[in-house]
Amino acid sequence: MNQNGHIWFDDLERPIQAHGGMILESQGRYYWYGENKDASNFGHNQRQVPFVGISCYSSSDLKVWHYEGLVLNENSDLEGRINRTSVVERPKVVFNRQTQMFVMWCHFDDAAYHFAGCCVAIADCPTGPFKVVDILRPNGKESRDMTLFQNEKKAYLIHSSDMNKTIYFSELTEDYLNTTGFMTKAFVDQEREAPTIFQHDDWFFMITSGCTGWHPNPALFSRSHFLLSGQKLIDNPCQGVGRKTTYDGQPTYVLEVDQHSYLMLDHWHPDDLRSSGYSILPIETNGRDLRIPWVEIPFGGQVN
Structure with a gap:
């Protein structure tokens, strides 16, 4: 059984390579997309790996995961803009x-x-293959750590920009393949990254990380009654001895399952990125406040 804070394994007992990712539900099945880091570190600081691709895993119960393969790699871009030295991170998928x-x-x-x-790519089924349709700067702005938010009417790219000093909300076009030009700002000069977002009742909550490189730091949550304005940093939602380092992790996505919210974390091992672990932790909402306790086993259960 997979445990929070550790390497997770698929149904063939192979380490799951889905870092910086997210989980999408489609027609009763879950699809976990993330960075495949299964290569040796390189670079001047030995804290990068060559681009392998974006992995996809599927599950019927969020506990047993089957590897579906690389759904995006060098061959996904017919114009040849992606290669082994490219950085392709934090994949997020919407339908x-x-x-x-x-x-x-x-x-x-x-x-x-x-x-x-x-990088923007499309596929006609959740297991791909995805085809790259564009590589761009949204609205001409930088985009580093990012996520997507979708409601009944629109979708938005939420991204760190201005050398990580600002978070932007950039509205996507109707086909989700570009930005419309409409954008708003949050956390100006607050230096937040790793944005995640979800809605509970009449509040929009965000959980973000500070900018400290590979060193874990205390996450902060913010809230607003409005999606595109008014986000205010409140407090660290984590509890106990691990709260000052977000349990030695960094937020990557908020997963919604049966009207419950869960925070997905990466536990980065910068000197050996392929051995980085994962956690999926319950988010407890109390009116306008959040609490994220540490649990050993995602979605309940006992350690074998």
């Missing part, structure tokens, strides 16, 4: 009901992290 396509957005960068943009 566009109008086009009936699955749309993936990722942080895209060069090896030196100078470009700070996005």
Whole structure:
């Protein structure tokens, strides 16, 4: 049984490679997308790996995961803009009901992290393969750590920008393949990254990380009655001895299951990225406040 804070394994007992990712529900099955880091570290600081691809795993119960393969890799871009030195991180996937396509957005960068943009790809089924349709800077702005938020009417890219000093909400076009030009700001000069967002009752909550490189830091939650304005940093929602380092993790996504919210964390091992672990922790909401306790086993259960 997989345990929070550790490497997770698929149904063939292979380490799951789905870092910086998210889980999407589609037609009663769950699909976990994330960065495949299964390569040796390289670079001047030995804290990068060559681009392998974006993995997809599927599950019927969120406990047993089956590897579906690499759904995006170098061959996904017919224009050849993605190669082994590219950075393709934090994949997020939404389904566009109008086009009936699955749309993936990722942080895209060069090896030196100078470009700070996005890769946009589409597929007609959740297991891909995804085809790259564009590499861009949303509204001409930098985009580093990012996530997507979708409601009944629209979808939004939420991304760290301005050298990580600002979070932007950028409205997506109807086909979700670009931005419309409409955008708003949050946390100006607050230096927040790893954005996650969810709605509970009449509150929009965000959980973000501070900018401390590979060193874990205390997460902060914020809230507003409005999606695109008014987010105010409140407090650290984590509890107990691990709260000052977000349980040695960093937020990557908020998963909604049966009207319950769960925070997905990456536990980065920067000197051996492929051995980084995962956690999925329950988010307890009390009116306008959040609490995220540490639990050993995701979604309940006992350690074997």
